[in-house]
Amino acid sequence: MRRILVRSDGAAPETAAPLADWPVAPPPVADRSEVRAAVQRFLLTGLVVLLIAAVPATWWIRAVAEEHAVEHVLRVTQRLANYAVAPLITDDLLVGDPAATAQLDTRLRPWLTDGTIRRIKIWDESGTIVYSDEHELIGQNYGPPSWDEDLVAQGDGVAAIEHQQEAENSRESGAGRLVEVYVGFVPAGGEQLVFEAYYDDSIVRDEQHSVLMGMAPAFLLTLALFQLAQLAPAVGLARRIQDHRTARAQLLQHAVDAAELERVRVARDLHDDVIQDLAGLSYSLEAQEMVADVPEQRSALGRSRTILQGSLRTLRGITTALYSPDLMTLGLPKALSRLADPLAQRGIDTSVQIGPAVFLTPEQEGMFLKVAREAFANISKHAHASTVSLRLGVEHGATVLTISDDGTGFDDSRGSPEGHLGMRIMRDIADAAGAALEVRSQPGVGTTVLATLPHDAVTSRF
Incomplete structure (x- = not known):
């Protein structure tokens, strides 16, 4: 189940361009x-x-x-x-x-x-x-x-x-x-x-x-x-x-841009080549299953087709995680909701709330969207959560993105769990935009990710 509460000015612009094709502003x-x-x-x-x-x-x-x-x-x-x-x-x-x-x-x-x-x-x-x-x-x-x-x-x-x-x-x-x-x-x-x-x-x-x-x-x-x-x-x-x-911020921005471009390339290659080939193979197995005379052969083809379709769904999920929703077309509220779709489809109760006083530049919206994408990916892979909530609003003059889950969690005093590259990616994305990232987690309680963009970082772009 999914609940969405968006701001009143969240209508999407008419012009559209994929997120990866945006001209990313260099660090100030x-x-x-x-x-x-x-x-x-x-x-x-x-x-x-x-x-x-x-x-x-x-x-x-x-x-x-x-x-x-x-x-x-x-x-x-x-x-x-x-x-x-x-x-x-x-x-x-x-x-x-x-x-x-x-x-x-x-x-x-x-x-x-x-x-x-x-x-x-x-x-x-x-x-x-x-x-x-x-x-x-x-x-x-x-x-x-x-x-x-x-x-x-x-x-x-x-x-x-x-x-x-x-x-x-x-x-x-x-x-x-x-x-x-x-x-x-x-x-x-x-x-x-x-x-x-x-x-x-x-x-x-x-x-x-x-x-x-x-x-x-x-x-x-x-x-x-x-x-x-x-x-x-x-x-x-x-x-x-x-x-x-400034040089450090530029290097971080280049690293984030390079990682984003690589994600898009991998997602495009998977979608245009591997997924299409596997989809064609699935149709071929289905056709062979329909004309097979031997029951054992038809049963084997059916099991193979089922496994192949499951792999296709997994690859499509990976492609969706790699390739962010079209922010310029959808707007930030709908784009964040689109990111939460895979969790909702798995039966996780998701909630997306965006306050009416949130006003961001496209680059800052992209930063929050990328952080949310990584957080959702970590939840999907590791959290085993039943409830996930996302809130984006203004607190004490700063714009704060809060993503919480009730999953297994981990001991945050020991740093990120081994192998969780997503935490590092989120920090790099936040640093490149002048935001601060904080991760709070306890075993058996869940995890909360907070990305805070200071007031001066918001107003300096307008």
Whole structure:
């Protein structure tokens, strides 16, 4: 029994030509858009790599610039302590004499008024402030000093960039991040002191910006030139890959065309020579059977004629399998139905369904017809199926041919069964048309063949 459901626009064209005589379109020439897409992917990847490399490089440059700025501030502070402040540290200043304090105020005012320094403190070894531009702090003791113990002994300066939250910094707590610098110095009186200065962190940010702007262009230009230097080889490689794919598609198409022509030749030779001769021999045996006088001879001739007619039917079936239906005359729905006729004649329940949204070029219809022919041939020879269904429709933008049977099946994890050349032929036919072929099968469950033609392969032909 056979069921057929075809699309509403499946009427056959008036002109007719055998499938083997069609002019088969060569595989599409290397599409420039594919090379362009490959180059775009290369450039995008290069941009991502550039960004990935630039981010840690930027942080490294900022860290180097910060270290450089802090070292510069330390040197400036040390010179200020040694040459501007140390000569004015007198015993009067240490005991809080207003005149000595005013003299030091005058000396330090230029650094304070231009915003270079936000606050100045001078400490003795016990942690007492002996001078500050904020006079209220003079004489205050905040316990053990917070600077490094070796600062006074060795004269090493220390610096930190942070928010000021200590008790001594109540007047600086709202100023945000400041650069806090301690340097040791020895005034003329011989008592070792510590000079503390607070700088706005803009001095570090400006230095970071200056170094970054000085190094970043050269760094980015180097990476960009490196990327451009690889662009030409990348374009050449993409073109060679595309040329290789095109050549492979052409070779596959030539192999499919050659196999199709050979099928037609074999089918024509069988039909015109062997089948006609055997048909004539069958008629001759029938005539001899009718005039034979001896019953044994007539019985032998009848058995021979029966065997010969069975062989003729087998050869006609082989010829039908080799020679595809006339697609141009019948149209794809009827041609697929014609392929299913031999299965239906053997009592196999067959179903052919074609969706109304299927629109294909003649070459693509021919591809699906050839895949169906090979699938039906495999079912006829190996499947021992009782039900076969064929569906051709659009799924997720792709045109999909699905052929399923409930036959014996095989273990698809081990590949195609040995000797099943049809599977390889179907894959070559699908590859030549830009389609993908998938075979799913399990022993005792059956086999499903799916040929999927992507949306871009369908639309690129119109």
